[in-house]
Amino acid sequence: MELARYLLIRYLTEVLGFKLESERGDDLALLDGANRVSVKAYFADIYEEAEIYKKINELLQQDCDKAYIALAKDALPLVDPKHLKALGVGLISVDPSRGLEGVELRMPARARPRPAQQVDLSKILGAVNAAVAEAVSRESKRIEEEVFKKLKSYVDKALEDVRRELAAGKAEQRTEQRGPPSIAENEWVKLIRRRG
């Protein structure tokens, strides 16, 4: 099985031009330009259909732009190509007996939204939304405060004017009450004024 895996890696890197990033178990992580490609290399002496679909399912959970499942040629009859097509998962078959030529791209993978990216996006969107909301709320508060300040100063000024007018009115009234009427009507005022 090691040979099949070896041939697969060579095919991916030499024929398709991917760059191998890491290997972990039967998972290969490669880079196709800026895209991340995940390849599940499942080679066994005896295949079980259920096991194949389990592997495909695992592949779908991975964070990548394209996903391939690589199987031995013997396992091909167990895979439903329509199902793979619907999922957008590519299929590579390996026949170790034929060397590098025995590696064939049976079905190309379709570029798919990365699950991890989806989470990030929502987070980013959430963060952006929160930031926007915060900015809007901050801005609205600022505007509200500014409007309140302007209104307050306007109302205060208006009140002050009214007060001043009232005070002036009262003072005038007082002067009128205490001054001219009570004093002007006083006989002594005319009398004393004549002494000048």
Place this chain on the structure above:
Amino acid sequence: MAELSDSYRLKYVFGIDFGTSYTKYGPITLAEPNVVQTRGLFLRDVPESVKMRIPPDVLSRGLVVGDEEVRNYLSSVRDVQRNMKYPLKDGIARRDDEDAWSVLRELARYVLAQFPVADPEFKGWLVSMALSALAPDYMYRGFFDILEKISAESKSIYAATVLPQPLAVAIAENAVNCVIVEGGHGNIQVAPISYAMIREGLVALNRGGAEANAVTREVLKDMGYGDVAREEYVVETVKRAVGLVPRGLGQAIAAARSNPDKFTAKVRLSPIVEIEIPKEYAWTRFLIGEIVFNPRHEEFKSYIDQSRIRIEDAVIGDVTLYGEMDLASAIISSLRSVSVEVQDRVASNVILSGGAFKWDVPAGLEEYAVNSVEKVRLMLGEVNRELAAKVGVRLVKEPQYSAWRGAVIYGYALPLSLKWDNINKEGWYIIGGTS
């Protein structure tokens, strides 16, 4: 000297009424004047530790005036009796009493400082002062000198004038023909007025509210309240609460002796001190009011003789203050100096003013007690029935403030072109001028 406009005078005439107990002061714009006790406290005998806490400017003057200020320093001065100075006695400050003049100077400075002015058009106050009608010439000069000194420091006075208190009352009452009877604490001045005060007709009595207080004090001692009778406040309160002016002293005393229950009274001075006028002393309530009006009454005279009250004549300058002359005789004597032609007009308007005429009639005692207006009318009727029929007697509307109000009206009306004249005692003394 340029005449100041009416609108300026309506803002910057400053009235000061120098009373024996209280000085009433303030600009013409006030509805009611400010009041301060006519007294000052000399900061002598002050312990060194206390001196440290007194502001240097106060300490350098060595004297404080103003009710609040005096109270603040009372506890700092060891001998309050000696250092508290009441500068006016019967409205007069003695010429050689330097302490009295110091207090008056400080008082004048104090009252003017209460009203700082920031108006750029302000040229100085026109100060109009009301003094006792008995005030001698040197007092006029003394007050002008005081204002000169104050203005030299603050440039706050433009000119000053003085008018006698009875004339001020007549002006406040808008009465050009009248007899003003000003009953103060120390004396009663009766002044006839016909377009001016007739100085020849001024009759002064050497008694007033103080004598009513003296009788109250004697009565309290007789009743066994000698300890509280030492406090002037107690005596004043009891006088106001129980003192009565009798319709006729003889009948009132007889009624109080025959039915004393009706005339007993209680005065609560504080939550723990109450004074009760017992039955056997109920009749003495009438003596308290009577002394102001007629101390010559027989029943009354006998009481005075056995007590320590002495009512004697006194002389101030060229005026004799009669001790025992009754009020009706004083009014008639005063009227005699008025031209016969206007006597009726002057007599028809007798105006009572001052605290010595503030007496109430308690409900139920109307048969025996009267108010001051009624008392004067009755007394005049006893002396001259014909005159009494023509006389109209009334109390001033504002007993406490009328002299101040008259002073500001006088200050408003008196033309600045009329310079101060020492003979007529009229006109403006221009501060910083050559008057």
